Amino acid sequence: MLQKTHSLAGALAAECTMIYFHQPLLTWESGAALLIGCLAGPLADIDKKGSTMAKIFLPLSSILHFLGVKHRTLTHSLLVLIGLHFLLSPLPNFFYWTCMLSYASHPLIDMLNEQGVALLWPWKKRFRLLPKFAAIDTGSFAEIVFRTLLLILVIVLPLVFLMPKGMW
Template sequence: MLQKTHSAAGLVAAECVLMYYHMPVFSWESAAGLMIGCIAGPLADVDKKGSTMAKVLFPLSAVLRVLKVKHRTMTHSLLFMAAMFALSISLPEPLFWCFMLAYASHPLIDLLNEQGVELLWPLPIKFRLLPKFLAVDTGSEMETAIRYLLSILSVVLPVRYYLHM
């Protein structure tokens, strides 16, 4: 899926965490949480040549390419997520969960794609949530619809929450 779709999903994931922790809207932590969400969402695509994340994190993407790590394998796996979990555990709790849930939203969304995700990497088994005829192609109208829905959620959820506080 496209980077902007993953960023939108990461943003919604981070907002849910911030609401769960009753974080004030205008605070340093909330701003950091939202930014982490937008970046952690597309982060797994550092394994995809030419992606924004591969360009931004060039040394890391170069290492992945040298190691011949294929797209939607290692960085999209549960094992890698466990490693991320261990690496980011020292973050303040709300920011840690913003990062983890936004990162996890990535393989979840990719599961809607026809190509599937190797969730149990290094086992070469591809998982996908939808049958081929319903699968969401990258850049398709269906993906655009999902992105719009996520964008609407990213506005409606916090507005509703803070109006009812």
């Protein structure tokens, strides 16, 4: 999936966290959560040379490439999610779950792709959620449709669940 798709998935995960924690939409916490979602969603692609995240976090990306980390392996694995759990556990629950779910959205939607994800890395088996014939290829029309559905959800969910009563 492309970065914009992952950013929307991360934003949607942040909005779901906002809904769960009954966080009003028009607060600095919600603004921070949406920013976190847009950044944490595509962050797993730090392992892909040339990606926006690899450019932003160049030193870390360079270390991953030096170590021979392949795309959709370590950074897309449960191992990194466990590491993030320990790293982020001091955060307040709202921000902890925003970060965790936004980051986890990345390998989840990459499992819709034919290539799948090495979710249990270093075990090389790749997991995917759809059979090959129904998989969503990166940059394809199917991804555009999927991204459009994510965009609709990102717009509609806050209007339905987070706007103050009487404004909608």
